Amino acid sequence: MKSWLHKSISFVAVVLIAGCMTSAVTAQAAPAGGKLRVYFIDVEGGQSTLFVTPAGQSLLVDTGWPGNNGRDADRIVAAAKEAGISKIDYVLLTHYHVDHAGGIPQLLERIPVGTFLDHGPNRELDKGITEKDYALYQQALATGKYKVIHPKPGDVLPIKGFTATVISQDGNLIGKPLPGGGEANSYCASSEVRPADQTENSRSLGIEINFGKLKLLDLGDLTWDKEMQLMCPNNRLGHVDIYIVSHHGWNQSSSPALVDAIHARVAIMDNGATKGGSTPVLQTIKSAPGLETLWQLHFSEEGGPINNTAEQYIANPQGPDAGHSLELTASPDGSFDVTNTRTEATKHYAAR
Template sequence: MCRLVLLLAAAALLPAQTLRIYAIDVEGGKSTLYVSPSGESMLIDTGYAGNNNRDANRIVAAAASAGVKRIDYLVITHYHGDHAGGVPQLAAKMPIGKIFDHGDSFEQTNEKTQAVFTPFSAIRAKYPHQTVHPGDTIPITGLRVDVVAGAGEAIKAPLPGAGQANPLCASYEALKPDPGENAHSLAMIITLGSLRIADLGDLYWNQEHELVCPVNKLGTVDLYMTTHHGTATSGSPQIVHALHPRVAIMNNGADKGGSVKAWSTIEASPGLVDLWQLHFSNEGGKDHNVPEKFIANPSAENDGGFAIEVTAQSDGGFTVCNGRNRFEKAYRK
């Protein structure tokens, strides 16, 4: 566990407006735990099923290190196995308060996706549940969580303070349409005071475009949880550069995500100070990976399943820590 997170775990030392974030290593999938200043928890996605409960166990361990005994709000962005596969295993290990998602599957003829959605929907039926749409919020106390995309739709009006013209829209080139789950992923902007975070799930390139062109409906952010693990079908310059993040965290695997194209777009983003990665990207090689101290799991042969942890304050300042080597860096506005 990171030194700063250990200190902050003591309630007497915890600043009144501290948000804790755990980018959990689920080996190229997604599972991110947010612990609000109120103590309420929101988990976005659960990683994979199987693997001897690997991902559920890592989520439980991250929650325990945060002093979290239940997931108050479980948000499932879409129904691919690397995001929703671990729901049944997690539900067997931790209490869940309420489940949020985009509705039913958009890949009902895809056997692989239905093998994820069917057990998920059986679990969902046992809990309070809400289908959320663009413009809705996740009601976690102490944070504002705006749903900005879902089920193939995007917010119509800009978020407060956003709406500026995006000059990069003139050079945008669409990709072949994706009728599946990625194009229907939930996407969120999370706010604590002046701190803003983009967590857009696996939102597809063409759907991202609707959020930032012809005007940027999202505004700028401090922290960008990279979309779709850093694959080449998400994270266009139009959205990444419009978000103008100071820091990005890539939830890639050694051989999943971390594409040269997406990595280069993030690295070239105006205002970026640092990119952190959950894994060394084999595709990226020596030229398209960050320095090792910023990588939680640099070796596939000695993969420790380490997380990247963030402690953030309402004034916009935050600290990122590598769970492997305890290297941490503070970012102030």
């Protein structure tokens, strides 16, 4: 009897210990606190933004420039390493301009990639750099190593951990308002009407990301004319928390019809010192209703001391570029933090 009881107790103890070990491993593998992490990588006036979801999946929006001894690809890989990932599950190409898609070959040499997302064929037949970079991208796809998806407006991207809805694609826009959208847009009257853009910019693959109560908008280089179609006469997007400033803050985008209507709490501008950061856009964003902070990857030489945001919100001030980034950590309740890696200072934004 004692022998049987001893064996039973020993068996139960082994099961409990094994269960505890399994729980410990599971807890260790799960991302801490279930937070969304976003890395705004300095590619000096291009775009490259890395999202890592609580489910451990990753989305890279654009790949920066080619050349420069692989500078941009190296910075992307460094951000991935900091995020604790060894591959990029999805790479979304907003469009095929060199500062967005030029870094593809160098990126693929340095880190595994699973699936590409793009707006479809290149529409800018310039017999120049755009066609060249698109051809290099097609060569990569022809190897058969990578999947590719061409999503349409209204589609939800197959990424676990948040909901990413396509807003714009190949010149097309969502036809119905998103939840919270649909109201008449009074800011359309203060936005001038501009001619239709004929470049790849207007074809940008743009998304809105919903993470719990948090909303983040990234429209790539979508142009002023397309913004007006999207937002007028009714605002199809409603309000967002974080606006990744379109087109690096160049004046071809960021109409009042968009910027004022979305009531973003925070705007993050991936400008370079001499690329993007146009004075009119800096002024529009800084005066936008509801804005708490404008963050910039670089001090804008055009904007000067008056129009740039405060220095503590600039990752790379005047002088030689040091490659500093901005990092965002968000919770499903809508609260988030933004960190300037140059100063290591963090600003907290409480849920609203």
